Amino acid sequence: MSAGLFAIYHFGGGIDLYPFLYYGLKAMSNRGDVAVAYVYNNGEIRRLEVDLSREGEGSAPGAAAVGCVYVEDCCKEVDGGVICKFGREEPALGERPSATAYVALTKDGAVYAYRPPKLWHLAVGVHGFDFAIVATEAAVVEVLGGEVRRSILGGELLKIHSLGVESTGGGEAEELCALEILYASRLDNVIDGVEVAETRAKLAETLAEKARAEVDVIVGVPETGMFYASALARRLGVWSPPAFVATARGRSALLDEVKERLAVIQLKANVVKTVVRGKRVMLVDDSVISGITIRQMAQMLRGKAGAREVHVAVASPPLRRSCPYGVKTPPVSHMIYNHLAPREVAEALEVDSIAYLEAEEVEKAVGKRLCTLCLRPPLDK
Amino acid sequence: MVGDGAREHAIAWAVAKSGARIYAAVGHPNPGLVQLSKETGGWHRVVKTTSPKEVVKVAEEASPDLVIIGPEEPLFAGVADALREAGFLTFGASAKAAVVEMRKDVARSLQWKYRIPGRLIYGVFKEVEDAYSFAKALGSVAIKPIRQAGGKGVRVVYGDAKYLDGAFDEVVARGAAEVKEQLRHYGDVEEAVLVEEAVWGVEYTVQTLTDGDFVFPLPPVQDNPHAYELGLGPECGGMGSLSPLPFIEEAEVDEAVEAVRATVEAVRREFGVKYVGALSGQMMLTARGPVVIEYYARLGDPEAVNALFLYDGNAYDLFKRAAEGRLAGAERRFKGGYTVVKAFAPLGYPQSRELAKGRRFWIDWDLAKREGCLVFFGSAVESPEGGYVTLGSRAVEVLAHGDTPEEAYRRVERCAAAVRGEGLFHRSDIASPWYLKAMAEKAELVRAVYKWRRGRGLDKRRIVWRPGVGVEVYEF
Numbered sequence: 119m120s121a122g123l124f125a126i127y128h129f130g131g132g133i134d135l136y137p138f139l140y141y142g143l144k145a146m147s148n149r150g151d152v153a154v155a156y157v158y159n160n161g162e163i164r165r166l167e168v169d170l171s172r173e174g175e176g177s178a179p180g181a182a183a184v185g186c187v188y189v190e191d192c193c194k195e196v197d198g199g200v201i202c203k204f205g206r207e208e209p210a211l212g213e214r215p216s217a218t219a220y221v222a223l224t225k226d227g228a229v230y231a232y233r234p235p236k237l238w239h240l241a242v243g244v245h246g247f248d249f250a251i252v253a254t255e256a257a258v259v260e261v262l263g264g265e266v267r268r269s270i271l272g273g274e275l276l277k278i279h280s281l282g283v284e285s286t287g288g289g290e291a292e293e294l295c296a297l298e299i300l301y302a303s304r305l306d307n308v309i310d311g312v313e314v315a316e317t318r319a320k321l322a323e324t325l326a327e328k329a330r331a332e333v334d335v336i337v338g339v340p341e342t343g344m345f346y347a348s349a350l351a352r353r354l355g356v357w358s359p360p361a362f363v364a365t366a367r368g369r370s371a372l373l374d375e376v377k378e379r380l381a382v383i384q385l386k387a388n389v390v391k392t393v394v395r396g397k398r399v400m401l402v403d404d405s406v407i408s409g410i411t412i413r414q415m416a417q418m419l420r421g422k423a424g425a426r427e428v429h430v431a432v433a434s435p436p437l438r439r440s441c442p443y444g445v446k447t448p449p450v451s452h453m454i455y456n457h458l459a460p461r462e463v464a465e466a467l468e469v470d471s472i473a474y475l476e477a478e479e480v481e482k483a484v485g486k487r488l489c490t491l492c493l494r495p496p497l498d499k
Numbered sequence: 500m501v502g503d504g505a506r507e508h509a510i511a512w513a514v515a516k517s518g519a520r521i522y523a524a525v526g527h528p529n530p531g532l533v534q535l536s537k538e539t540g541g542w543h544r545v546v547k548t549t550s551p552k553e554v555v556k557v558a559e560e561a562s563p564d565l566v567i568i569g570p571e572e573p574l575f576a577g578v579a580d581a582l583r584e585a586g587f588l589t590f591g592a593s594a595k596a597a598v599v600e601m602r603k604d605v606a607r608s609l610q611w612k613y614r615i616p617g618r619l620i621y622g623v624f625k626e627v628e629d630a631y632s633f634a635k636a637l638g639s640v641a642i643k644p645i646r647q648a649g650g651k652g653v654r655v656v657y658g659d660a661k662y663l664d665g666a667f668d669e670v671v672a673r674g675a676a677e678v679k680e681q682l683r684h685y686g687d688v689e690e691a692v693l694v695e696e697a698v699w700g701v702e703y704t705v706q707t708l709t710d711g712d713f714v715f716p717l718p719p720v721q722d723n724p725h726a727y728e729l730g731l732g733p734e735c736g737g738m739g740s741l742s743p744l745p746f747i748e749e750a751e752v753d754e755a756v757e758a759v760r761a762t763v764e765a766v767r768r769e770f771g772v773k774y775v776g777a778l779s780g781q782m783m784l785t786a787r788g789p790v791v792i793e794y795y796a797r798l799g800d801p802e803a804v805n806a807l808f809l810y811d812g813n814a815y816d817l818f819k820r821a822a823e824g825r826l827a828g829a830e831r832r833f834k835g836g837y838t839v840v841k842a843f844a845p846l847g848y849p850q851s852r853e854l855a856k857g858r859r860f861w862i863d864w865d866l867a868k869r870e871g872c873l874v875f876f877g878s879a880v881e882s883p884e885g886g887y888v889t890l891g892s893r894a895v896e897v898l899a900h901g902d903t904p905e906e907a908y909r910r911v912e913r914c915a916a917a918v919r920g921e922g923l924f925h926r927s928d929i930a931s932p933w934y935l936k937a938m939a940e941k942a943e944l945v946r947a948v949y950k951w952r953r954g955r956g957l958d959k960r961r962i963v964w965r966p967g968v969g970v971e972v973y974e975f
Contacts (some may be wrong), residue, residue: 246697248655250731263656281846
C-alpha cells in the first residue's frame with residue numbers, strides 16, 4: 119500500500135496545528151505507524167515526529183503543515199522546503215512526476231499537493247473559511263470536522279497559499295493501484311466520487327460466483343476481510359457474524375518477520391467459538407501473500423474452535439511480484455503462489471478449498487483500469 | 500444610479516435596455532457605468548456615495564425620474580432618506596429599514612420577535628470570553644461582526660467532533676477578537692460579537708424587490724463566498740453565481756420568499772417605515788429546512804447580475820413601480836435557461852487590498868461578443884495607458900447564458916480567457932458538472948433530514964443545554 123499523505127493550511131495564520139496533525143495522521147494509521155510532520159511557522163519549518171499512540175501530547179504552532187504515515191519516514195527536506203511523498207521519483211517542489219504523489223511545504227509557507235496521473239489518490243477538503251485539508255484518505259477531512267470537496271484529479275497540482283489556491287493540469291486518473299482499492303484504503307475513502315466500500319461490495323459479488331463451497335457461516339479476517347465477508351454473505355444468504363475478537367490492531371502484511379506476523383495474528387484474532395463450532399465455515403480475507411495468516415486462522419478455526427470445514431475466499435488475486443512504483447511488499451520469495459501450484463496451496467495451508475479473484479475479474483468489477491502488476495505471475499514463470 | 504460595482508453596472512444595463520438614460524453617482528469611474536451613461540446621453544459624477552449631501556447634489560443636477568441605489572453602505576448612511584426628502588422618487592431602503600442588513604443582531608432579534616421563518620439560535624456578546632462560552636455550548640458556530648462588514652470577519656467552526664474540542668478554541672477566540680477589531684474600524688456600532696449556530700447545507704439567495712406591501716421575487720441564485728478555487732479560503736464578497744438552481748425545490752424558494760415578506764412586515768411594525776427597495780434572503784437549505792443566514796438590503800453581488808439578465812420584462816418599469824408603490828402590477832417574465840457569472844479578482848483579494856490594487860488588465864471584447872458573454876465592471880477604472888486597472892476588490896464579472904447549467908458553465912469558462920492581464924484570478928469550479936453534482940447530493944441529504952424532522956414535529960422546539968449554566972428552550 120501507499121503512504122498516507124496529509125496537508126493542512128490555515129488561512130487565518132498561525133495557531134496550534136497539533137490536534138489536526140495528530141488526528142489527521144492517526145486517521146491513516148491503516149497505512150503504517152511511522153508518522154512524521156513538518157510545520158511552517160513565521161518563516162521557519164519544524165520537524166515533528168508524531169507518536170500516534172499518545173493522544174494530545176504535543177504542540178505545533180503554525181499556519182501550514184504537511185505530514186505522512188507509512189512504515190517508514192517518507193518526508194524529507196529538499197531545495198526550497200520539505201516534501202512528503204510516495205513513489206520512486208524525486209520531484210522538485212512544483213514538479214509533476216508520472217507516478218509519485220506528494221504534499222510539500224515551501225520555505226515561505228505555501229502548500230503543494232500533487233496527485234500523479236496514475237496509481238495514488240489524494241482528496242481535498244475544507245473546514246469553514248479557515249482550513250484547506252489534503253489527504254490520501256478523503257475521510258481524514260471528515261475526521262477533522264470538514265467537508266470533502268473532491269479527489270484531486272490525476273496529474274493535478276494544487277498550490278495553496280494565503281492569497282489563493284491554484285489548480286493546474288489534471289484529467290481523469292487512470293490505472294489506480296489495485297491494492298489501494300482492494301485493501302490499502304479505508305473502507306470510507308472516496309476515490310474519484312466512488313466510495314471504496316461500494317467497489318468492495320462489487321468485488322464480493324464477483325467473488326460469490328467463484329466461492330462455490332456450501333457453508334453454514336461466513337467469517338472475515340479482521341479488519342478489511344470483514345466487510346468482504348459480510349457482502350459475500352448477503353449475496354449467498356448465509357449468516358456472517360463477527361467471529362474474532364481483537365486484542366491489538368495491526369496489519370499483518372506490513373510485518374516482514376514471520377514470527378512477528380504470527381504474534382500479530384493471535385493478537386488481532388481470537389475466535390468466538392460458538393459461531394463456528396461444528397459448522398462449515400468460509401473464511402474471507404482481502405489478500406493472500408505468504409498464506410501464513412490464512413493458515414493460522416484456519417488452524418484456529420478448526421483446531422481450537424471446532425469448525426468442521428474451512429473454505430477460503432480471497433477478494434483479490436494473490437500477490438506475485440514486488441512493486442516497481444515503491445509499494446513495500448514482503449520479498450517475492452515469501453509469496454506462496456510463486457512456489458506452489460494453485461491446487462497445492464489449499465493443501466499447504468490446510469484448508470478445504472481456496473477461491474480468489476483474478477486480476478481481470480478485479481478490473482471488471484471495479485469498472486476501470488487498474489495497475490495490477492504485483493498481482494500478475496512473475497515473468498520468468 | 501448610485502453605486503459603482505458590477506451590480507450597479509448590471510442594474511444600469513438592465514434599465515438602459517428598457518430605454519432609460521443613465522446618470523451615475525459613483526465612488527470611482529466604473530468603466531461600465533461611464534460608458535453606459537455616455538451611450539444613453541447621460542453622464543457620471545464621482546462623489547462619496549455614502550454622503551447624502553453629495554448624492555442629493557448629483558440628483559439635483561440630473562433631475563432624474565427615478566434614483567436607484569445599488570449598494571448597502573449608502574443605504575446605511577441615509578442616502579435614500581435624503582433623496583426622498585429632497586423629492587426624488589427613490590428605489591432603496593431607508594436607513595431604518597436597511598438595519599436588517601447593517602445590524603445582524605437586530606435582524607436576528609426581529610426574526611425571533613415576529614416569528615419570521617428560517618431562524619437560528621444566536622447570542623450577542625461584548626466579551627470574547629462570553630462569546631466563547633456560548634460557542635462551546637452550541638458546538639458548531641458561526642462568529643460574525645454584529646455589523647455588516649462586506650462578508651469579512653466571519654468564522655465558521657464545526658465542532659461536532661469532541662476529540663477536537665480545544666483544537667478550534669484558538670480559531671474561535673481569535674475570530675471573536677478580530678470581529679471586534681473590524682467593528683472598531685467602522686466606529687458606528689458597539690464592538691460586539693454575534694455567535695450563532697453554524698448550519699451546514701446548500702446556500703441560495705432569494706432576491707426580491709418590494710414596495711413595502713408587495714414582494715416581487717427574482718429567480719433563486721447561488722453565490723459562492725469562499726475566495727479561492729474549490730471553495731477554499733477566506734470569505735469574500737462572492738466569486739461566482741448560478742441561476743436558476745436545479746438543486747433547490749420550488750417550495751424551498753417559496754419559504755425564503757415568505758421569510759422576506761414577513762421581514763418587510765416586521766420592519767413596518769417595528770420601525771414604522773415602509774420597506775421600499777431590494778430585500779434579499781441569503782439562505783441555506785439545512786437539516787432544519789431553509790434558514791436565513793443573513794439579509795441583504797439590496798440585490799446581491801454577483802447575484803444581481805444573474806437575476807437582471809434573466810428578467811425579461813421592462814426593468815426600468817419594474818424598479819419604478821417598486822419605488823412608486825405599484826409593484827403588484829409589475830410584469831413577471833423571465834428568460835428560460837441558466838446563467839453563470841464569474842467574478843475576476845486581483846491577486847491579494849480579499850486578504851490584502853494593497854497587493855490587489857493597481858493590476859492592469861484588458862478585455863478581449865471580440866471573444867466575449869463571439870461567445871455571447873456579458874462583461875460587468877466592478878472595482879476597476881480605465882487605465883490612462885490603455886486597458887483597465889484594479890482598485891483592490893472584484894474587478895469584473897462575466898455572465899454567460901445557456902440552455903443547461905453545463906452549457907452556461909462551458910461558455911463562461913471560455914469567456915474567462917477574455918479577461919487578460921497579470922494577477923487576476925477566478926474560480927473555475929463554480930457551476931462545473933462536479934460542483935453541480937456535489938450540490939445536488941448535499942441538498943438531497945439535508946432535504947431528507949428536514950422533511951423527516953418536520954414529519955415528526957421536531958422542527959418546533961430546541962433545547963440548548965449548557966452544563967453549569969442551565970437550559971434554554973427555543974420555540975420555533
